[in-house]
Amino acid sequence: MTGMEFTAWFGKIELDEDGEIRDCELFDKNPEKLAELVVELHDNVQAVPLKRADLREAALESGFVDLDEDYDILLRDVCIRAAKSQISQTDTDDSRIIQAVEALDDIDKNVNELSERLFEWYGRYFPELDMTGEELAVFVSAYGSRANVPDDHELSQKASQSMGAELLFSDEELLRAFAKNICSLYDTRRYIENYINTSMGSVAPNLCNITGASLGARLMSMAGSLQKLAAFPSSTVQVIGANRALFKHLRSKAPSPKHGIIFNNPAIKNAPWWQRGKLARALASKISLAARTDFYSGELDPSIKEALEKKLESIRQANPNPPERKPEDKPQGKGGKGGKRKYRGKGKGKNTGGKR
Amino acid sequence: MTGMEFTAWFGKIELDEDGEIRDCELFDKNPEKLAELVVELHDNVQAVPLKRADLREAALESGFVDLDEDYDILLRDVCIRAAKSQISQTDTDDSRIIQAVEALDDIDKNVNELSERLFEWYGRYFPELDMTGEELAVFVSAYGSRANVPDDHELSQKASQSMGAELLFSDEELLRAFAKNICSLYDTRRYIENYINTSMGSVAPNLCNITGASLGARLMSMAGSLQKLAAFPSSTVQVIGANRALFKHLRSKAPSPKHGIIFNNPAIKNAPWWQRGKLARALASKISLAARTDFYSGELDPSIKEALEKKLESIRQANPNPPERKPEDKPQGKGGKGGKRKYRGKGKGKNTGGKR
Numbered sequence: 052m053t054g055m056e057f058t059a060w061f062g063k064i065e066l067d068e069d070g071e072i073r074d075c076e077l078f079d080k081n082p083e084k085l086a087e088l089v090v091e092l093h094d095n096v097q098a099v100p101l102k103r104a105d106l107r108e109a110a111l112e113s114g115f116v117d118l119d120e121d122y123d124i125l126l127r128d129v130c131i132r133a134a135k136s137q138i139s140q141t142d143t144d145d146s147r148i149i150q151a152v153e154a155l156d157d158i159d160k161n162v163n164e165l166s167e168r169l170f171e172w173y174g175r176y177f178p179e180l181d182m183t184g185e186e187l188a189v190f191v192s193a194y195g196s197r198a199n200v201p202d203d204h205e206l207s208q209k210a211s212q213s214m215g216a217e218l219l220f221s222d223e224e225l226l227r228a229f230a231k232n233i234c235s236l237y238d239t240r241r242y243i244e245n246y247i248n249t250s251m252g253s254v255a256p257n258l259c260n261i262t263g264a265s266l267g268a269r270l271m272s273m274a275g276s277l278q279k280l281a282a283f284p285s286s287t288v289q290v291i292g293a294n295r296a297l298f299k300h301l302r303s304k305a306p307s308p309k310h311g312i313i314f315n316n317p318a319i320k321n322a323p324w325w326q327r328g329k330l331a332r333a334l335a336s337k338i339s340l341a342a343r344t345d346f347y348s349g350e351l352d353p354s355i356k357e358a359l360e361k362k363l364e365s366i367r368q369a370n371p372n373p374p375e376r377k378p379e380d381k382p383q384g385k386g387g388k389g390g391k392r393k394y395r396g397k398g399k400g401k402n403t404g405g406k407r
Numbered sequence: 408m409t410g411m412e413f414t415a416w417f418g419k420i421e422l423d424e425d426g427e428i429r430d431c432e433l434f435d436k437n438p439e440k441l442a443e444l445v446v447e448l449h450d451n452v453q454a455v456p457l458k459r460a461d462l463r464e465a466a467l468e469s470g471f472v473d474l475d476e477d478y479d480i481l482l483r484d485v486c487i488r489a490a491k492s493q494i495s496q497t498d499t500d501d502s503r504i505i506q507a508v509e510a511l512d513d514i515d516k517n518v519n520e521l522s523e524r525l526f527e528w529y530g531r532y533f534p535e536l537d538m539t540g541e542e543l544a545v546f547v548s549a550y551g552s553r554a555n556v557p558d559d560h561e562l563s564q565k566a567s568q569s570m571g572a573e574l575l576f577s578d579e580e581l582l583r584a585f586a587k588n589i590c591s592l593y594d595t596r597r598y599i600e601n602y603i604n605t606s607m608g609s610v611a612p613n614l615c616n617i618t619g620a621s622l623g624a625r626l627m628s629m630a631g632s633l634q635k636l637a638a639f640p641s642s643t644v645q646v647i648g649a650n651r652a653l654f655k656h657l658r659s660k661a662p663s664p665k666h667g668i669i670f671n672n673p674a675i676k677n678a679p680w681w682q683r684g685k686l687a688r689a690l691a692s693k694i695s696l697a698a699r700t701d702f703y704s705g706e707l708d709p710s711i712k713e714a715l716e717k718k719l720e721s722i723r724q725a726n727p728n729p730p731e732r733k734p735e736d737k738p739q740g741k742g743g744k745g746g747k748r749k750y751r752g753k754g755k756g757k758n759t760g761g762k763r
Binding site: 134135136138139140141142146147150151153154157158160161164165168171172175176178214215216217219221222224225228229231232235236238239242243246249250 | 490491492494495496497498502503506507509510513514516517520521524527528531532534570571572573575577578580581584585587588591592594595598599602605606
């Protein structure tokens, strides 16, 4: 066995056959620079030879440090710096979009609950008002009591003849403050949505081009990052977000899901049921391609979208009519599902059984 | 059988023995006034004699209306007015407080979720910041990026040495808008809380005196109204809010719950476990008394509070030490619970079995 070379965090070390240090090139004793090297080393993991597993001894022998304690102090310092620099590097463009998408979902959920509360609360005072959500919040924060609706407002007649109770001043102020909160949450929601739309164009132009900003961001969020989304096979992309249906399929004889959140793409949502499975498969494959192009090159490639359009069109033309439901299809391998005549169940069954 | 008199919605009618109209006193044909009478009649429900069950015929016969259609039109008008006036009367003082309490709960829940999101989101940029909830929201909306923390701020050192990522301007604006929403939700929360505190003092002074505004309002909210709370036996008041434990007790051999939401009263919360059941029972009985006084008289009676204080004190003095856990206690009627040595489970069992 001849000698071998390896890189420890404090320098490059060459060993002879017996595991003794033949030569060593020590690094600068600057913790900042050493930390950078540690992060680099971590990315190119290198085996430390068994004969020299004790790096501490090697460091002392090579003269990098004089004392045991010095080694401890320096190593601690370097490791903390390395960890901090790795933490600060987690803030990538796609992770920012993912945070924004998750915040958007949180706002959506919470603003809906608060709107429902406002609807119930204000409904006691103006039950004839046919508004919900943001419209209602804007109305309440603008007028408060229905007595304040001006005469030339389209709702003035409804307001004056309402069977609702009188709204006392103290309650009116409360309701207005509450409605204003809801309005500003809706504003923030729009703000975050704009941010996602803008960012997606630069972070994942191809994905954005194929799916639209919102769906693309949501796919990244569910995958965990753009890198992970790019690594998924397109069959996984097709069913992201359909976890329940997928595991039901894997566990029992339920039909496999045709689409996860990519269902929200209008090409699938607006398609007749018998085309959806095929369209979803085509779309998922192009989403995979787009995510990979985004992650590895980052430049917009319009040919992906063109190819997708062509593929979708050819699927639509090849399947203009709903497939016939042959009675002999039912018992074949569908287990207990044959008896069910539910629209979606049948549709899924068809697509699962047929050529996908 | 002699004649009889009854009141229909259109007038007072006197019948002879054969069910023929002997005399009648018709009301004014004013729909507004008739509606008021209908609401009144509804409160003093009166049996219509069987022989004259058809009021329409009686109205035609007595000359109140000339045509069938007139009867229909007038009755419809009167009923709608009556229903509207009843709807507008549902807005009582206690129902307003209940709405406010429910809105408070909704805000609490939603503001917590949004705060968690802010914590996670902002934590990427300033992980060393040891704040949550409103404190964090105020900090973020005030400074945004940690680079904006002024030098004389107590956190300036932490901010400059943070391992968090750089916060880009576009993200900073987003986070600040989000944090501002959370701040204003907290403001509204305080506003509603003040409102409840103020209103409870006038609507239910005794209840407020015994339990505090927040707990009193919550009791009313869970009962449905002050009237319903006043109608509950005090044993029900004691376990309001402990539904799961109560039904588990009724269904199986689980110990009965000692307290529902009245546990939040400091007298019970801060008491040692072996006094809690007894204290809860005393408190619940006074809550019942207070709710009844509030509903039927509405005036503050300080003697309720005094009696409660005395009772609580005597319970505390009579039970200074935790009861001994005799081994022979275990098998007596406690079913499978004897083996459990869990602190709360034991405490409950003791109090349930003992004098309550």
